[in-house]
Amino acid sequence: MVKDLGLAGKRVIVTGAAGGLGRAFAQDFCDAGAQVLVADINADGAAKTAADLSKHGTCFGAAVDVSNTESCRALADTAKQTMGGVDILINNAALYAGLERRNFEDIDEDVWDKVMAVNIKGVWQMCRAVSPLLRAAGGGSIVNVASATVFSGSPQWMHYVASKGAVIAMSRVMAKEMGGDQIRVNVLAPGFTLTDASFDHIADARGYGVDRSSLKRNAEVGDITGAALYLASDLAGFVTGQTLIVDGGKQFI
Template sequence: MPLSGRIIVVTGAGRGLGRAFAEAAAGAGAEAVVIAEINREWGEASAAALVEAGHEACFLPLDLGDPASIEALAGEVGARYGRVDGLVNNGAIATGIGGKTFEEIDIETWDRVMSVNVRGTWLAVKAFAPWLRKSSGGRVVNLASDTALWGAPRLLSYVSSKGAIISMTRSLAREMGGDGITVNAVAPGLVRVEATEYVPEERHRLYETGRAIPRPQYADDVIGAVLYLLGSGAGFVTGQTLPVNGGFVFN
């Protein structure tokens, strides 16, 4: 049980990849899993499913666009458990995949994506840092995207935000390494989950035919990398970005 006795927080864990990561962490023996989610219905359902399966889990509300909400989450988790061993920064928003060009994106959309995906991730690490330092081996796993590695067109706000996550991961790794905390990123390809149902089918086909392993990507394809980076076996791995995309792009 690679996560035995560990307190794991997963943002955006109400559905899709986030929920899969939370379920995987619980199955890997985590002492408790915190479902941090903006949608109460999804978050409560995700936590309830884990509890029903015999795991320790709770739902706590989180709006990554609201600094006060992030602070409140970290404070509540710290008060409950006294430490955090792993933080998975999965929560993010994407708009208009394969849609607007860089000239067509409006400023409001750009600012919203940056405030949630980039500022929200930074503030989450900042808020949880005191509790990660109380762990015997704190882990931060940031969700990037392979779109930032191949420069996906007509998606500039999202691609830019995920490129920032990769750079942020490297800088945070250097700043937090002295406290024994590792910071890494996982960069999935386009995954077949609820959150990507709106993506045009031609975009899915682009990925599925262009991969070295030419098939759809599912949440189960990503959880192994996240569990590895959360576990003790990755204690000397930090500042890295691990593409998990079936070979659509190589790093």
């Protein structure tokens, strides 16, 4: 059970929330008493997740293509209509699963462009669409989800790693530009995390790479969602422009 973090009644958008970590973010915010708008390019998936999570609290579903300006603006309008505004934005939508690992010389240009359109432009678009609602609320919190691979330089994944590095850079700029409006912008950079998809692709997911972890285990979903709840909450009220790496200390081995 999520402890009281002062999130009860907060209005939250989570993108890429039809499944995986996005769904887990949405569920934990619901458990914390927040209203949550589950957004995903998979409209049916978003609706199903919202229906499932309504058992935990107040939850709505909506479709969004974060690479499309009008779609992001429409999602912001939906948030205003259903929740009355926005206090917290979790930018989780990204292209990752399904990307082929290739040396950087061999990445197809159209794949590169698609990754950048979703993983970089999508973050910018969502922040731009939601920022008026955050200002109207008197401030709020944006958590942009990046990746610990930015710091390890994961080979054969240059398009993904580069896009997540850009998310960190953009977040530092937005933190300075929006700080005067009491809008905090931080980055959550998870390492390898044990999700259902992990076990689908890696036979020994639980033991994968644990020798490089200071804690000698891989992250559970709750390790990542707990960090997001902290960054979004008033407990991190004087934290902005920061990147929280949640990888069990792999970067220091």
